[in-house]
Amino acid sequence: MTDSNKNLHLILRLWHxxxxxxxxxxxxxxxxxxxxxxxxxxxxxxxxxxVDDVFKNEDLNMLQWLSAGVLxxxxxxGLSSYGQGILLNDIGQSIIxxxxxxxxxxIARADIAFFSQNKTGRLISFSTYHITMxxxxxxxxxxxxxxxxxxxxxxxxxxxxxxxxxxxxALIVLPFSIxxxxxxxxxxxxxxxxxxxxxxxxxxxxxQVFQGIKIVKSYNMESTEEHRAKTYxxxxxxxxxxxxxxxxxxxxxxxxxxxxxxxxxxxxxxWQVIKGYNTAGAFFSFIAALLMTYEPMKKLANLHTxxxxxxxxxxxxxxxxxxxxxIQNKPGAxxxxxxxxxxxFENVSFSYDDQPTLTNLSFTIPAKKHVxxxxxSGAGKSTLFNLLLRFYDPQQGDIQIDxxxxxxxxxxxxxxxxALVSQDVVLFHGSIRENICYGSPEATDxxxxxxxxxxxxxxxxxxxxxxxxxxxxxxxxxxxxxQKQRISIxxxxxxxxxxLLLDEATSSLDSxxxxxxxxxxxxxxxxxxxxxxxxxxxxVKGADQILVFDQGRLVQKGPHKQLIATKGxxxxxCALQFNSQS
Numbered sequence: 001m002t003d004s005n006k007n008l009h010l011i012l013r014l015w016h017x018x019x020x021x022x023x024x025x026x027x028x029x030x031x032x033x034x035x036x037x038x039x040x041x042x043x044x045x046x047x048x049x050x051v052d053d054v055f056k057n058e059d060l061n062m063l064q065w066l067s068a069g070v071l072x073x074x075x076x077x078g079l080s081s082y083g084q085g086i087l088l089n090d091i092g093q094s095i096i097x098x099x100x101x102x103x104x105x106x107i108a109r110a111d112i113a114f115f116s117q118n119k120t121g122r123l124i125s126f127s128t129y130h131i132t133m134x135x136x137x138x139x140x141x142x143x144x145x146x147x148x149x150x151x152x153x154x155x156x157x158x159x160x161x162x163x164x165x166x167x168x169x170a171l172i173v174l175p176f177s178i179x180x181x182x183x184x185x186x187x188x189x190x191x192x193x194x195x196x197x198x199x200x201x202x203x204x205x206x207x208q209v210f211q212g213i214k215i216v217k218s219y220n221m222e223s224t225e226e227h228r229a230k231t232y233x234x235x236x237x238x239x240x241x242x243x244x245x246x247x248x249x250x251x252x253x254x255x256x257x258x259x260x261x262x263x264x265x266x267x268x269x270x271w272q273v274i275k276g277y278n279t280a281g282a283f284f285s286f287i288a289a290l291l292m293t294y295e296p297m298k299k300l301a302n303l304h305t306x307x308x309x310x311x312x313x314x315x316x317x318x319x320x321x322x323x324x325x326x327i328q329n330k331p332g333a334x335x336x337x338x339x340x341x342x343x344x345f346e347n348v349s350f351s352y353d354d355q356p357t358l359t360n361l362s363f364t365i366p367a368k369k370h371v372x373x374x375x376x377s378g379a380g381k382s383t384l385f386n387l388l389l390r391f392y393d394p395q396q397g398d399i400q401i402d403x404x405x406x407x408x409x410x411x412x413x414x415x416x417x418x419a420l421v422s423q424d425v426v427l428f429h430g431s432i433r434e435n436i437c438y439g440s441p442e443a444t445d446x447x448x449x450x451x452x453x454x455x456x457x458x459x460x461x462x463x464x465x466x467x468x469x470x471x472x473x474x475x476x477x478x479x480x481x482x483q484k485q486r487i488s489i490x491x492x493x494x495x496x497x498x499x500l501l502l503d504e505a506t507s508s509l510d511s512x513x514x515x516x517x518x519x520x521x522x523x524x525x526x527x528x529x530x531x532x533x534x535x536x537x538x539x540v541k542g543a544d545q546i547l548v549f550d551q552g553r554l555v556q557k558g559p560h561k562q563l564i565a566t567k568g569x570x571x572x573x574c575a576l577q578f579n580s581q582s
Contacts, residue, residue, distance in 0.1 A: 007307070010314045011141065018098055019138065022091045029091070030146055032084035037150035039077035041158050044289045046070050051281035088142055096135050099317070103127050106320055111327045112391035121204025122197075126320055129199050130313040133192075137310020144303045148296035155293045162286050163278065166269055170261045170290055187246050192312040195239040202232045243309075265290060327390055329410050336409040338417050340367035340402055341498045341529035343388070348397035350383060357383045358552045361397070370530040372540035374570060375549035381533045383552075385501050388531075390414060401499070419497035421524075423504040425484040427476035432461060433468040435476070435487055440494045451493035455520045457486045482516060489520045500525060502532040537574050546570065 019026070046066055103126055107114075115123075159167040209216060209225055216225055269286060272278040343365035350358040358380045365371045373381040386392050387399060390411055399406050406414055427435050436451060437443050443451075448468075452458045460483050464470045476484045492500065502521065518539065534540045541560045548556035548563065548570045556568050563570040 006315075007311050010311050010318070013318065014134075014138065014314060018095050019091075021098075022094060025087050025091050026142065029084045029087040029142070030150075032080040032087070033147040033150050035080040036077055036084065036147060037154040039073050039080065040151050040292065041154040041289070042073050043070065043077070044155065044158060044285055044292060046073070047288050048279070048281040048285040051279075051284050084147065088139065091142070092135055092139055095138055096131055099131055099134060100127055102321060103131075103317065106323065109325070110323060111325050112386065113326065114323065119200060119204040120207050121202065122200030123320075124203045124207070125196065125200040126317055128203075130196060130317050133196070133310045133313035134317065137307060137314065140303055140307060140310070144300055148299045152293055152296045152300065155289045155296075159286060159289050159293075162282055162289075163269075163272075166265060166272075166286060169268055170265050172261075191239055191243050191246060192309040195236065195243065195309075196313060196316060198232070198235055198239060202236060205229070205232055262287075262290065327393060327411070330407060333408060333410045334404075336401060336404060336406075336413040336417055338402055338498055342367040342402055343499070343529060343531075344400045344403075345384075346398045346400070348387065348394045348399060350380075350387060350392065350394045350396075352383075356552055358387075358394070361552075361554055363547060363554055363557065365529060365531060366544070367402075367529055368527055369544040370525055370532065370542070372532045372534060372543035372546045373549065374534065374537065374540065374546055374573065376573070378551075379549040380552040381549055382503065385420070385503060385531070385533070388501070389418060389420070417497050418499045418501060419492040419495045420501045420503065421485075421488050421492050421521075423485075425476070425481075425488045427472060427479075427484055427487060429472075429474045431466075431469045431471055432457075432464075432487060435472065436468075436490045436494060438491055440491075443494050447494060451490040454493050454523045455486050455490035456516050457483075457490050459516075460486075485517050486520060489517070489524055492524055498528055500528045500530040502530065502534075504533050504535060537577055548573075 046069060049062060050066055107123055107126075156167065156171070159170065205228065209229075216222060265287065269278070269283045273280055273283050345361050345363050348358055348361045349356070361380075361384075373384060375381055383392075387394055388406070390406055393407065401409075401414075401417075428438065433448065436448060436457070440447075452461060452468075461467055461470075470478075472478050476487070479487070502525075532540055532543065540546060544559065545557060546560060546563055547554060548568070550569055556563055556566070556570050558566075564574055565571075
């Protein structure tokens with residue numbers, strides 16, 4: 001498919017999916033544009049009687065009528081411009097809102113693998129910078145193909161009506177502009193693609209630095225980061241300069257061609273007036289029409305160049321909107337029925353990017369039992385959680401909950417029955433109440449209070465002036481690590497899911513905070529099927545069973561007392577950890 005066909009396909013898709021729902025407003029806007037274009041032509045036509053009747057014949061009565069006519073024409077022109085401006089703004093903002101909603105919905109529901117393949121800044125750019133480019137694209141399409149084209153059509157039509165020979169001479173220079181404009185458009189498409197990619201990297205970099213600002217400052221890395229930022233900024237500046245130069249290169253072409261056309265018209269038209277083949281009024285009216293075609297013609301000439309930015313952005317955005325999820329509900333998927341909570345892995349194998357992570361795993365987690373997952377870093381423990389939550393699907397084998405394959409039930413019902421508590425607590429800007437109720441927005445005050453008490457959140461919330469309504473800042477920056485973890489546990493209490501996943505929930509806490517969290521977790525794990533990942537082996541001594549993993553394989557299993565008395569990886573891990581602590 002040629003570039004022209006691809007561009008046409010993008011424009012038609014924008015029209016069918018996002019612009020056409022507002023076609024009635026667009027039709028009304030076009031009606032205003034028609035009025036605007038006609039009044040523009042009328043203003044030009046008024047010049048002929050002004051010169052021939054008012055100035056030459058000194059007709060005062062005609063002067064009064066013409067003055068009134070010009071005033072009324074400009075009033076109508078102004079109102080039509082206002083009407084189309086209001087409508088186009090409304091249409092443009094509505095289309096952008098529709099696109100942003102679609103993009104966010106698509107990104108929010110994408111697979112976890114999608115986020116590992118796309119930088120955060122790139123995804124943010126799709127909802128901000130790219131959308132701005134598409135908004136400009138839509139505005140240019142409607143305005144240029146509407147008002148500018150109609151105005152040009154009326155003025156050129158008026159020129160041909162007055163003198164088709166003169167009009168033909170004036171327009172003979174237009175074909176010479178096609179080749180340079182086409183080259184400029186191709187250049188702009190390349191520059192625009194690079195700019196949008198670099199903008200995504202820049203936003204990713206900013207997100208990374210601002211989120212890690214404490215590390216930046218504690219290591220005195222401000223100067224280093226300033227240098228890196230300058231590199232991004234300089235690159236974006238160079239792209240902006242190239243873009244500006246490419247756009248500006250159109251002006252000399254259009255100015256030269258426009259000047260050439262006017263020189264020809266003045267020479268030929270002036271000769272007609274001198275010889276008496278035409279009146280001075282008709283000639284000045286023709287010249288005025290020709291001069292007034294310059295602005296819409298220049299905009300239409302720039303349209304091809306300017307469209308490349310929007311079309312490049314649209315291409316990127318549609319690549320996101322067209323992304324197909326690998327993890328989705330099967331046709332006919334049923335709700336998960338969970339009478340007990342037994343979890344079974346049967347011959348499960350999984351690889352990240354062709355790197356084996358789990359190999360032929362088979363084990364059972366008894367219902368309402370606490371099972372710990374232990375092993376060195378990279379053994380595959382976190383991958384088990386990812387598979388159980390269906391963030392990924394195994395390449396081989398099956399995972400069942402109470403005899404139901406998790407690929408046969410809806411993703412929503414599966415995740416509804418699982419609560420996750422991680423050491424990397426994710427809190428959102430808002431109040432403590434909002435963060436505890438995240439995932440359970442309809443929870444009653446009684447349920448919230450129970451969750452607060454069981455998670456030991458009441459110990460610090462009662463000392464806050466605004467209590468539950470206290471704003472915690474972005475990512476909970478106003479809270480300590482232990483307080484954040486307790487809010488995370490309260491959130492899990494409120495969800496009240498029968499299966500609980502604890503991902504190293506106390507590994508980064510001090511001893512006093514850990515004791516509080518351990519007591520809260522003891523309450524939380526009661527009467528639930530619980531899987532715990534822990535590097536601190538002392539925290540899993542009380543587990544009903546411990547599964548020991550190494551290089552994606554299950555190498556040992558049993559309670560702590562049995563494993564610690566048996567030569568093997570678990571005994572070695574315990575010896576290393578307890579010796580280092582002593």
